[in-house]
Amino acid sequence: MDRMTTTAAPTTSVVAFESVTKTYGGVRAVDGLTLDLHPGETVALLGPNGAGKSTTLDLLLGLKRPDSGAVRVFGGGPREAIVGGRVGAMLQSGGLMDEVTVGELVRLACDLHPKPFRPTDVLARAGVSQLADRKVNKLSGGQEQRVRFALATAGDSDLIVLDEPTTGMDVSARQAFWATMREQADQGRTVLFATHYLEEADAIADRVLVLHRGRLLADGTAAEIKAKAGARRIAFDLESADGEIDEAPLRALPFLTTLDVSGHTVRIQSTDADATVHALYGLGVYPRNLEVAGLGLEQAFVAITAAEEAKQR
Amino acid sequence: MNSLIKLEITRALRNRKFLFFSVIYPSALFLLIAGSADSTTEVDGTGLSLPTFYMVSMASFGALTAVLMGNSERIAKERESGWVRQLRLTTLPGRGYVLAKTASAAVISLPSIVIVFIVAAAVKDVRLDAWQWAVLTLVIWAGSLVFAALGVAIGYLASGDAVRPITMIVYFGLSMLGGLWLPTTTFPDWLQSIANWLPTHAYAALGQSIELGDAPHAQDIPILAVSFVLFAGGAAWLYRKDTPPVPEGPGGTPKA
Numbered sequence: 001m002d003r004m005t006t007t008a009a010p011t012t013s014v015v016a017f018e019s020v021t022k023t024y025g026g027v028r029a030v031d032g033l034t035l036d037l038h039p040g041e042t043v044a045l046l047g048p049n050g051a052g053k054s055t056t057l058d059l060l061l062g063l064k065r066p067d068s069g070a071v072r073v074f075g076g077g078p079r080e081a082i083v084g085g086r087v088g089a090m091l092q093s094g095g096l097m098d099e100v101t102v103g104e105l106v107r108l109a110c111d112l113h114p115k116p117f118r119p120t121d122v123l124a125r126a127g128v129s130q131l132a133d134r135k136v137n138k139l140s141g142g143q144e145q146r147v148r149f150a151l152a153t154a155g156d157s158d159l160i161v162l163d164e165p166t167t168g169m170d171v172s173a174r175q176a177f178w179a180t181m182r183e184q185a186d187q188g189r190t191v192l193f194a195t196h197y198l199e200e201a202d203a204i205a206d207r208v209l210v211l212h213r214g215r216l217l218a219d220g221t222a223a224e225i226k227a228k229a230g231a232r233r234i235a236f237d238l239e240s241a242d243g244e245i246d247e248a249p250l251r252a253l254p255f256l257t258t259l260d261v262s263g264h265t266v267r268i269q270s271t272d273a274d275a276t277v278h279a280l281y282g283l284g285v286y287p288r289n290l291e292v293a294g295l296g297l298e299q300a301f302v303a304i305t306a307a308e309e310a311k312q313r
Numbered sequence: 314m315n316s317l318i319k320l321e322i323t324r325a326l327r328n329r330k331f332l333f334f335s336v337i338y339p340s341a342l343f344l345l346i347a348g349s350a351d352s353t354t355e356v357d358g359t360g361l362s363l364p365t366f367y368m369v370s371m372a373s374f375g376a377l378t379a380v381l382m383g384n385s386e387r388i389a390k391e392r393e394s395g396w397v398r399q400l401r402l403t404t405l406p407g408r409g410y411v412l413a414k415t416a417s418a419a420v421i422s423l424p425s426i427v428i429v430f431i432v433a434a435a436v437k438d439v440r441l442d443a444w445q446w447a448v449l450t451l452v453i454w455a456g457s458l459v460f461a462a463l464g465v466a467i468g469y470l471a472s473g474d475a476v477r478p479i480t481m482i483v484y485f486g487l488s489m490l491g492g493l494w495l496p497t498t499t500f501p502d503w504l505q506s507i508a509n510w511l512p513t514h515a516y517a518a519l520g521q522s523i524e525l526g527d528a529p530h531a532q533d534i535p536i537l538a539v540s541f542v543l544f545a546g547g548a549a550w551l552y553r554k555d556t557p558p559v560p561e562g563p564g565g566t567p568k569a
Binding site for chain 1: 316317320323324327328391393394395396398399401402403404405
């Protein structure tokens, strides 16, 4: 939550969310979200599936209305920003018009933009020039994503919003696409993209917002987030004379975030596994079958949440 | 919006299957039905020769195909695929999508009407006054908007696998019961009394009264007008349900 308290004047922020909440049938998809994006930033919205990333972007783009709170884009409403040509966006579920060619579709996007680029330039920058005559319904998943990107960058927008842009791409296609995204940022645009790959956030973003269950869990540089999400899981068996494991000394282990004891098995999550294991041996116990493993992103989020909650207590 | 209309038309003209069914098929059906009849065979109770009667029926049928079949399925599909959402991220006004769909349907329905007329005049010697040809074309073309609205409504009502069967039932139901394939005078009485209230029946009847040089039947124009209001109203309501209103300013109440 390092930068959550940073409040820029509303006029200078590109995007401002003020305590935005959106509920679907009792589930809070976005829960009291407050954030500010500044001009020129490349921001990753990182979170596991169901974290509320797409809902957040839908709210930002005016596709959904918040139940409470306010969403401002360039100081006004999302629709005004879009009509003014200030926002270009690519949706995760953004289907394409089929039976037309890529070139025709990109030309349409340019025609609909108040400050359009030349279609040939748009195609080239998105890396789809050679696909211009291809029918849209004859594209691979990765090619489709590039065409969506072309639609999002058809004009000189100040903010580019991309929802999981590299879905359906293999590793090399993903890396090539990151270069395309970086170009947009290098031209001074604010870029906001949702992803569930920490690696992707690390590769492009200079600021990472971690979203979990509709809440902003962390806001910092990729390195800071990586350190936080670098939590590890430690599991081992403990033998004891009476069959009862004394939890108190375990709970006092350094860097421990969660503790789970079932039978002889102890499971621990730690933000610094080396130190925790070292201290474990220091307790004078003899752990068997010791395993230390990295956490998946999703579990890392849970670990961060637990750490945040523990801090508040 | 013009660029979207242009692209929709380009796409429709490229779809051979759709062009066949909406532009060629009605003329082919006309030749099949009227082909062997000579111009003196009358359709009972209409005062029109068989070719003249079927010319209007098939022109109406072709226009119905063009405006109903293309749009309902496409709208349902594009709503699902997210293309409609993607378009909402452009400067295109909210209604632009539906208007472009309707406009492109209208562009396809015109040749489907005119080709039936040309075939009827050339092959079956159907002769009408110049004003009749002009008014007939205009009325059938304008009347097809009623069914274009219905197509949009179905596109927003149904989704996924349901849209095709629903469209088919509505399309065949309206075509057959409305008397576009067989004159309703061949129906049993109880069916006739239902058919007389269908918009497709009123649609074709309007064309046939122009061929006779008569004033339209009292109920035909009101039936079409009420149908249009119902279908367009339904389409607008379903559209609004599908597309939440775009907030004018910042949503909600900002903190002080």
